[in-house]
Amino acid sequence: MFLSDWATITPEAVSQQMSFDEGNKEWRYQAGLSTSMAAKQAEGVAYLCRLLQQHHLALLADEVGMGKTFQAIGVIRLLQQLKPDAKILVIAPNRNICSQWKGEFGAFEQDHWHGESRKPLEVAEPESKLEAMIERVGKGDHHVYFTTIHALSGLTKESDGADKVGLAREHALELKARVMNYLHQEGFDLLVIDEAHYLRAREGGSQKVAAAKAFFGEGEGECPLAKRVLLMTATPTHSSVNDVANILRYFAAEDDLKNSVTQNDFDAAHLLTKYGLRRLRLLQGKNGVHYAKQHYRKEIAHPVSFAENQNAELFFGLYQRQLVKQFQAKASNRQFLYGYLEGFESFGEHDRQAIKQDAEQQTNEHGKDAFSKAPDTELLHQLSQEYYGCFNEFPEHPKYKALVDIFVPEMLTPDGLDDIKHLVFVRRIPSVRELTKRVNTRYDNVLGHQIAQALELNESELKAWQQSHWSRVWLNRYFNHAEEFEEPLPEDDEDTSELSADDNQLRSRITELFVVKKRDPNALEDTRNTECTNVGLRFRKPESIFSLFLEPSLDYEKEAYGYHFEQQSGDRKRATYSTAAMSQRAQRHQLNNVAVNEETQISENLPTIWQHLFEQLSDTEKARFRKWNAATKENFANYFKAGVLFASPVMVELFCWFYQFDKNNRLYKSGESAHTRYIDFIQHTAPKLSESMLLWYFKAALETFEDVCKKIARVGLDEYDNDWRALKGHTSPAAFASGETSNRDSLQLSFNSPFYPNVLVATSVFQEGVNLHLQCNQVHHYGIAGNPGDHEQRVGRLDRLFSKVNRQFKNGPQGELRISFPYLEHSFDEDQLASFLERKARAESKLDKCLLDDHDAHVGTGKSQHWQRYLKQPESGDGSRVADPYPARFK
Template sequence: MSSPTWGGLDPQRVSHWINFERNDTAWHYAPDNRESMAAKQTEGVAYLWNLLAANGVALLADEVGMGKTFQALGVAALLWKVKPDARVLVMAPGRDICRHWRREFETFVREHYREADHSVKSSVDGGPVPSVQECYRLDNLVNAVERGLGHLYLTTIHSLSGLVEKKDKSDGAGAAKVAAGIIHQRLKSALGESGFDLIIVDEAHYLRNLNGGSQRVSAARALFGAEGSRLGAKNLLLTATPSHSRLIDVQSILSYFTEIDPEGELAVLSGSARTKALLEKFALRRLRLMEGAGGLYSKRHYRHEKAIPAGFEGRPNAEMFFALYQKRLVADLRKQKENKSLMYGYLEGFESMGHLPALAQSSDGDEVTEIVDKAAEDFSTASDTELLRELTGDYRKQFGTFPDHPKYGALIDQCVPEGLYGQDKMLHDHKHLIFVRRIPSVRELTQRVNERYDELLAGIIVQAWGIPLNDPRVDVWRKTGWSRASYDQLISGLDHAFVMDEAAEVVGDDEDSEEDSGQLASRIAELFVVKRELGGQTDCVNSRLRFSKSESVFSLFLEPASDYQEAGYGGYYTQIDAKRADYANAAKFARFQYWGNQAQLKLAIGDRVQPDGKFDQPMFSVWSLLVPRLPDLLRQKLRRWAESDKAVAENFGNYLKAGFLHASPVIVELYGWFVEFRRGRRDRNVHSSYRGFYQWVSGRIEGSLMLRYFIAALETFDQLCGKIIDHGLNRWDQEWRSLKGLTSPGLYASGENSNSRQRLILGFNSPFYPNVLVSTSVLQEGVNLHMQCHQIHHYGLAGSPGDNEQRVGRLDRLFGCVNQRLKHAGNTDLSIHYPFLQGSVDEDQVASFIARKHQVEKQMDACVQANFDKQMRLDNTQEWKEFLQKPVGRGQTLINDPYGASFAQDALSKNYEPYFESILGVLPLTEN
């Protein structure tokens, strides 16, 4: 089939095939109701199609969190509709975002593309018909295209920076240009003269440097080709911040894909007028609206920027230290003739961790390029690093401790609750996203968060043993850093007898744990993990194993109910390996035998037969206590799964068990219950003991962490499976091993732990750990962190207002925590915190940044932001707190889209080829 004549589209035609309103299958676009996000996204697909038809290039610059990915996929889907063999290339910053595109493509086709037409949507399983190829290196992309393996190709912008081997880097940019030119020719030869039918570039501001002289710039210009030999017939560029830090950014991004009229009408324009003209011709830019209680909300209605001061009250030594630091800093700057200005990044904090380990490298080495490329705004050392290190060392010699940094304390006070059982707070109130600039700060903050959480978790344990918190024995344990040896000593004289010593029966290697031990981890959490180098088993480990090992009757406790609601179990296997009973696998057999799917039963159970042992009365799991206490809507959701899609219910049960036993304070609560229950008991019958424990816990479920986590997990499980992870909602055999490695409340993301970023994203979007995620710029763009969190902290300032907006955009997204809170109560906040050290250069930095950001915010919305450098300016900052954003009433702001979608009759072409008209329908083109 030849390339289609694109012609013009209107939103009515788009909504005939695509439905962006996921809660209403009958929804269609109506010109007189354009304010909903579904309507805006539908308009987006039509208008982008028209821009591509007219110009060959379109720039989708919608505000962060408006569903740019889905709109781009809508364009691609309609292209496949009219040309099933179309080849589409998506270029995203890194491999994690490529995986996100694949997930979103599958979700888009299943949930938003209306009909199984055999071109886009399969009539067999409702999945995509176009095949997907993930090619993280450009040579892999060429090979896949030459072999004709796919319709949707996913590759990375970072691959442009890794084209040249180390030995060739004497002229890296030149060598990269040659290598990319060869790839360009091979792709054009394989695809035909027109190249890819559509190229989509995600986070296109990565290409804002047109003449930078880097490998990325040279490779990109050669790969995308010059006028007359473009790699893509149509090019769709996505970025929320096209004017990232300079006015020229918009022109630079577009210049990779089209000639910018060097002698035409644009030639006489300059500055903001030229940028506006380009945006009017090529761009679609709308401001985000979220549906909430009483109507629609813009960011001005709920964003709340807060100054978080930290001072030296009661800290004379710390005040002396920082006074000396500032004096020395000014003196050192005066000596630096080449740089007498203060730049953002000073005094973010000092680090007690010492030097960083070497940058982590993935097994194939490709990830390193991505990390280095992504972390250009971060730094391991700043110009004051050696000064801080020298002064900190002198201080420690003098006083025997590190100097107190009040800014650390102020932040930890914000991020760690006073108690875990506050019923006035939701679990998502415990979630905090912290951004830093200095790489060592992620480790320092993570350690301090976990130390504070350990106080709370240790309190649950000692209370279960009946020991007062002010007991000297607790203080001894605290001073050893909550060590395993001290804990063993603490409980050595206490009564913790049980029905029998099952520990010897269920111990073994703790193969579930993936988190590295070390001084950053929660010490209390580590008590529940087998660490042979630290002395092996603890009472905490043995107790956890009882609830996880199939041989223990207590493993039934966290299993789903036999009907996934409230029913109990009647039998067990009396022997496994000729010596032990098996309870959990017998429970699984009982659940699966009623699925009616013998193939799945065979996969799950193997050659097992009916359990040969019978309980004298049914044994119930904790689900029988939790499910009756669920809110009505959640109980109905679980009932639907139990009755019509048991695989989803089984998957949820696996998810819940992994989160309870490894990635939440529920394991500490469960251990506390177990400790209290067994004290003084001498029952030798394990079955009657289990029933006793079940009855004992039944009086403690109300208000428990276990119930709160069950509710929170059930609320968002389907969204998590659809948006964050790679397997489907009904993956009944999923073990959720990623959660099993997230055992600490505070965790961090930076270049040195790149391989675990995806599991951090999973955990943070769940109700489970981490509660506090500390990150450098590696999580600043292109990732979803919004499902459970509504609080962000700029501990280290962003490099520009554009970077700042990208950071906030990780949380300010449709269908996330902020959106849900708006639906429940329209006066909710997205809290944006700026901690600072009062009366110091740190406050000067925050004041300068906030004042300057305020000056350019309206320009940012219109994508005509003036240049923004990293130099501090202290003029007009005396009243800087007045520039912080505060929520305004919904009637006080009028939201106008800077570059909206227009569908005037004379702007729409009717020049469709016959097959195009018949396939996309004959709905009339109407002006709206």
């Protein structure tokens, strides 16, 4: 295949080099079966090659969740096949997304690429700064390099000059000259820009725009930065009809962008027809039926009011009165009054320093459209303080309570766990922390009552413990006994994190009861182990026979272990159990890199609960498990144990089982050996499994384990030395993402597992570049998006191929993605939502074609009558009849 062939390249030719049916490298494109997503991706690669050959510029605008990254990698692999020393630059919004790109290259090579290569494709580590990326290019060790769009905004941080825009341009020109010198003045062979709509705002004189124009070579009369440019965004018309042209103008002469028929300089339909490729997402269900988004999206409005809280209603009325009074000079701009003000989302006291840091980070990454600051923040803070002075509490916001009621069941049961995951988007940063805290508090009440029931606390004791916020101090006073595990603990078992007071408030108090605190006699809080800690340690410490309980069977199905270890420790002998189990599996299954222990072996027949869990699986589930090799089974066992012991309510369930068993055991079977007690405990719990959370999590973890490894964690299925530390770090039912994105990857992994967090509250930092779809099909717009493009990006975190909705259709005829809008009745909040839904409904058909007009761009001020009719409900039909707006054309 030669570069000249790209003008006529076909999907059939593409599929000779790569497969888009994951893991099936025998797959080939068949023109008559082009409705599958695999076929669309092969068509996408071929058509993008044609556009790049003809125009040196292409815009991949497939709907969210259709594998745009893999299509781009397909193009890159073909380019490198033709030119082994090709240089490619990938620019993504931030370093986290760049890291995900790097992982996608590995997955593509392993599961999709089967073409010949003269040399391996070398992919560099992502760099957040242009200078560092250019230094890597100078070394010449790689084919693919990464940097961030955000890097274009930070070129003048060290400068004191007044003309920041001019300095940004000059610095960008210097950097471009340096990299062009490394590339022998020829430029990159391909430039790929992910989430290209970040470049849409060309007006306003920002540093980013000035730097981008200079760096990419727009209007300079010089060689462009790259010979070919591939732009990627699911929402090229994000908030304005001019967005498409604004993005393309960085890389094409304005005369080339004009519509020669209408002489309309920037006609989006013409530009997308010429440069673009956009197909709509189809989820394939049983019997080959396809479903488009209109077949499964269900929009729900949740009205809330102050009916049950008159004081809060008075506060809200006073807030609105003061708002109008304070900003009456802006009354002519009624948009201000509807402008996503903080009072429609949050009341209360917050960690103001943390909020300020989050706001600064969010504004840096997302610009002013992130709405990280509200003009009424200080007003709301002042009024909240006055309210607190009167009532010794902060006013209750009814939208908080409404969502928490939806998120947290009154009692945790296996039947309710299927719908336990919720994704929430907010506009105001204070809402992120407040919602997280309230969800964790409500979960604490549910889980605390379960523990209290096992302890058989009377009503007054239960009330006292709850009023103490489920404290360690109260529980230790209740038991009033010495700790059982006094020996030094492994580092992994200690909670050594440094948390602010605010973070401590956000974390689950019930989970904290199971955490081994760092021993500090001067600490203000009680750091001694609790009864919960001691029970938890039994299931984690290899010295306890109960550490065997969650170990896989020796043959990974039913076989018991034949011995445990015993070693001399000082003047006493110490047994180890889970370590011995691991050693026996390593010998049996030839697991490398696992030390086979030579300690004294004590013969004993020791089963685990795994056999009974495995027996509860369906034939399909057993078949899925049995196709794995031993290393994959070992990896899954580590994943499952980490999740249930650190990041799920199963630890509470195990505590309740063990406490009741141990209490009865002490009463009726005193003097029996630890081994006998352990086996009795297995016999005690085995009948409970069929209706247990432990079994539900076992099945849920099994169902999506391969997808978690391949699509989210980017680890090999057989990486059995993985301890899944990310799961151990998310131990609360609710978590949040705002501002700093350093924990983006671990949050994404944990939310896509069946384990904690159950509720993820996020600002616009999680609006793009993260996949949150494996376990969740419910998204709540606590604060509505600023425009249709933002809204579609948010829903697109869940609406993707291989999503939970996709699995529902594969298992049956019903699938549903629930999209919820809570709002304050009879307020500006309702007017704002009504206006948004009306405009969204009018814009949706045009948005699919990437066409908007200025009337559709932003939320207005006029409340639509009977606005509930704009809420979308699932339609019937076959998605294969849905026409793609800008399809691949090969004739």
